[in-house]
Structures are given as structure tokens and as C-alpha cells.
Amino acid sequence: MQGWTIVFDLDGTLVDTAPDLAEATNHVLSTLGLDRVSELEIRPFVGHGALAMIDGAVKAHGRKLSERELHDLFEVFIVYYTAHLADYSVPYPHVIAALDGLKAEGATLAVCTNKMELQARAVLEAMKLDHYFSAVTGRDSLGAYKPDPLHLTGTIARAGGAPQTSIMVGDSETDIKTAKAARVPIVAVSFGYSVDPVASFGPDAIIDDYRQLPGALEKFFGTAVST
Known part of the structure; x- marks a missing residue:
């Protein structure tokens, strides 16, 4: 990775x-x-x-x-x-283990959200997740926001990556549209805030639990990813 x-x-x-x-x-x-x-x-x-x-x-x-x-x-x-912003919010189950595994395998991690950047950073800090990410961008960071693909490609660039070696993980039609427009594969989580099943929007893979993320990523990396 x-x-x-x-x-x-x-x-x-x-x-x-x-x-x-x-x-x-x-x-x-x-x-x-x-x-x-x-x-x-x-x-x-x-x-x-x-x-x-x-x-x-x-x-x-x-x-x-x-x-x-x-x-x-x-x-x-x-x-x-x-x-x-952190009175009741919590990371989803097994998120930390998944992020630890990805970092251990050498991946660069980033966040691309339609939240304002300062609020996004504050949430990540409150959840003790901020140290995992090389770039964090919000709707006010790049002059474009999801579903504009420039939000995603700009986030990737800030993290030092390239679209052809990047993958997005999201929960909504907006995330899926953004990734498709940027020509970046997307793994959708089934437990987020989408009203309709995420499968109806055609993501490249779907997970129901973060313990499934390594297996979902294998098809893109071509090698097993450990957690």
C-alpha cells in the first residue's frame, strides 16, 4: 500500500x-x-x-x-x-483498528468532507483521530466542494498523492458521485446517512463493518491488506 x-x-x-x-x-x-x-x-x-x-x-x-x-x-x-461538536459523536466501530492497519501498511490517509474545515479538524481532534491524516479539507478549503471532483482531487494533491493511486471511502450518493467524476474508486459504507441503499448508486465496493475494509481494498491494490 x-x-x-x-x-x-x-x-x-x-x-x-x-x-x-x-x-x-x-x-x-x-x-x-x-x-x-x-x-x-x-x-x-x-x-x-x-x-x-x-x-x-x-x-x-x-x-x-x-x-x-x-x-x-x-x-x-x-x-x-x-x-x-463532540458531546455525543463517536467513531464508528473498528475505525481506529482500520486506520492503524492502513498506516502500518504505508498508506497515506486524508479526509474530504463538506463540513467546514475548522469544524472537521475539531471533530477529528476530539475523537483523537487527527494524527492519522496527512490532509483534511472541508467545503471552504479549495473553492469547490463535493460532488465537485476538484474537492477530492485537491484533497489527494494536498496529501501528496495522485488520483490513479487513490481510493475514497464514503457513505452517500454525493461521495459516490464525487469519486466517479474524479475517476477514483470508491468503497461505500452501508451504515452511514444515505436514505437509499448505497448499492443503488453503484459504488465499487460496499462494507458493513470496518473489519471488512481490508478485503474491499484488495481488489484495488492487488495484494492482501492487514489490519
Whole structure:
């Protein structure tokens, strides 16, 4: 695996962040005098960033926000979320063992997320995962964000890699579209925030548990990968 770059999505892929994102979204709703929405209602919007979560939650109450109102509420969201981003979030089972195994095999690891970069780095630090990654990019890092393939290829470049020796791991249609547009193979996790089964979006491989990641990667590397 020496010379290969593995790029992970963050929310719904490495870390289950939905509980804290839902709390931040509900805080925004409270400032508008609106009732809370459930975490399940938030999950479909997680991969699209905070603006989409706020917009979706408000629309669930039958209201529509102007662009200015949405961005003002985004600031409210960021302030609250920054102070509470790791209250309930946890890495998915066996993530740490998988990352340890990939690093031991010589892979370079990176994160490509539609979260703002500072929040992404803060989550990784809170989860004690930050030291694994050579590059972390968010929606504000490169002037493009998923599903724009430039977000992924830019992340790979920052990590010192090349698309032809890279693989993405994600949980959503957005991740799969991004990887396909960048011509990078993608392994989809089945336990993330996708409303529809990830198989319906045509990923190159699917795993139900991080213990399956080494086997999924074998087809791309051509050699066994240990954990």
C-alpha cells in the first residue's frame, strides 16, 4: 500500500456525528420559535453540509428562508456546533483498528468532507483521530466542494498523492458521485446517512463493518491488506 492515498468522508463514514449536528440544528430552530426535528429527519442532509441541514429542517415546518436569513442562521449554527461538536459523536466501530492497519501498511490517509474545515479538524481532534491524516479539507478549503471532483482531487494533491493511486471511502450518493467524476474508486459504507441503499448508486465496493475494509481494498491494490 506504499504510495496509495485513502480519502475518507467524515460524517457518517468515520464518525457518527448526527446526534450533535441534530442538536445544533434544533438550536437554530429554537431561535425561530420552531419545534425540534428528530435526528432521523436531519440525517439525509448531513452529507450536504450545515446550510442544507438548516434549510431542510426549516422546510419541514413549512417555512422558506431567504439566502440572507439562511446564512445568518448558519452563523448561529456554527457558534453552537463549535461549542458542542463532540458531546455525543463517536467513531464508528473498528475505525481506529482500520486506520492503524492502513498506516502500518504505508498508506497515506486524508479526509474530504463538506463540513467546514475548522469544524472537521475539531471533530477529528476530539475523537483523537487527527494524527492519522496527512490532509483534511472541508467545503471552504479549495473553492469547490463535493460532488465537485476538484474537492477530492485537491484533497489527494494536498496529501501528496495522485488520483490513479487513490481510493475514497464514503457513505452517500454525493461521495459516490464525487469519486466517479474524479475517476477514483470508491468503497461505500452501508451504515452511514444515505436514505437509499448505497448499492443503488453503484459504488465499487460496499462494507458493513470496518473489519471488512481490508478485503474491499484488495481488489484495488492487488495484494492482501492487514489490519
